[in-house]
Amino acid sequence: MSRGTAAAAAPVLDEAELVRRIAAGDQAAFEQLMRRFNRRLFRVARAVLHDDADAEDALQEAYLCAYRQMARFRGDSALATWLTRLVLNESLGRRRRSQRRQTVVPLVPDATGLEMSQAPASDRERPDQLLDRAQLRALLQRRLDQLPEAYRTVFVLRAVEELSVEETAHCLDIPEATVRSRHFRAKSLLREALALELDLAEHELYEFGGSRCDRITLRVLQQLQAESTPR
DSSP: OOHHHHHHHSOOOOHHHHHHHHHTTOHHHHHHHHHHHHHHHHHHHHHHHOOHHHHHHHHHHHHHHHHHHGGGOOOSSOHHHHHHHHHHHHHHHHHHHHHHHHTOOOOOOOOOOOOOOOOOOOTTOOHHHHHHHHHHHHHHHHHHHTSOHHHHHHHIIIIISOOOHHHHHHHHTOOHHHHHHHHHHHHHHHHHHHHHHHHHHHTTTTOOOHHHHHHHHHHHHHHHHHHHSOO
């Protein structure tokens, strides 16, 4: 049996039991925890670091920290919130160190691309529809990457991970009113950026250049030549 199959077959532990077993050094329980929170925590790291590889490194380091400190977890907040804060701290620390190395002024963060969730395609969905969805997701990720980090991180937690306002506030240690205002601003900025993209794309609808233009022109000329040729 493969490791992935074995992990999938393991009984699902509740949060308290996970914490107890991990604190006792149970690595199988820790694997279950990682598989449970991987996607959310990667997206949080990616929102700060704007790079997949850097986000993976930050997530790995945060997990190691979580494993070593699990015995200190007292349940004052949800386990997911505690883990999110560890990932945020690690990601922000890495970003600060990177900025110092590059000797640049603090960035107007343009970081996070979370891999956006992809809804399962229906069996009848055509390849061109899948392509359209992938292109739309890539466009949204690019525009999201251009938002300031404060807005990006809130948007990822609220819109992508669908955390409540209260949960997001706990994770980021900011007031709930700030979560609401940043989420609203993030959506407004995204709408503006996507609307501009749409305006530009309107001029390219039903594009008729390149090979299509050549093909139609050639067919018409061939037909005219055929008609003018004496029989």
